[in-house]
Amino acid sequence: MLIYNYLSIIMTLAGMLVFVSKRKHLLIMLLSLEFIVISIFFNMYIYLGSMGYEYFFLMIYLTMSVCEGALGLSVLVSMIRAHGNDYVASFSALW
Template sequence: MMNLMMMIFFTFLLSCLLFTIKYNHILVTLMSLEIIMMSLMLMIYLQLLIMNMNYFLIYYLMMIVCEGILGLTLLILYIHYKGIDKINMLNLNLW
């Protein structure tokens, strides 16, 4: 059990590292965010399995699905209007 938890935590750390290093493309950042969320879901599942409260996992899965759908929708809209998915082409200065 502890070996599995350490492997999930290692996956979480690697995905956080991927998120901070490879931030040029929006699709890569979305994929690394999904890996982060899935590793957190596995950690939460292991803790909820001990407490016998697995029904809380459904709420978290709904949040993961909504976050993924929203991110992919924004990516499709951005590629449709700009034609490129690089973050450095994105103007974040709103003022």
């Protein structure tokens, strides 16, 4: 069981590393954020399963993460339509 905890921590840190290192493209940033969300979900699933709690909170967490992903994709689509690419530096409203 301890190896699953280490695996979820490594997955979270790897997602954060990709998020920090690939900050030029919005699509890669969104994908790394989704990877972090999934690794945190995995960590909460292990924790709640080992403590014998219900999994109802995980359904709320998944619902919120799906909403976050849909909002990120809508921002990506509107940015590509307005500017033609997904470079964050070309999006002048952020700077």
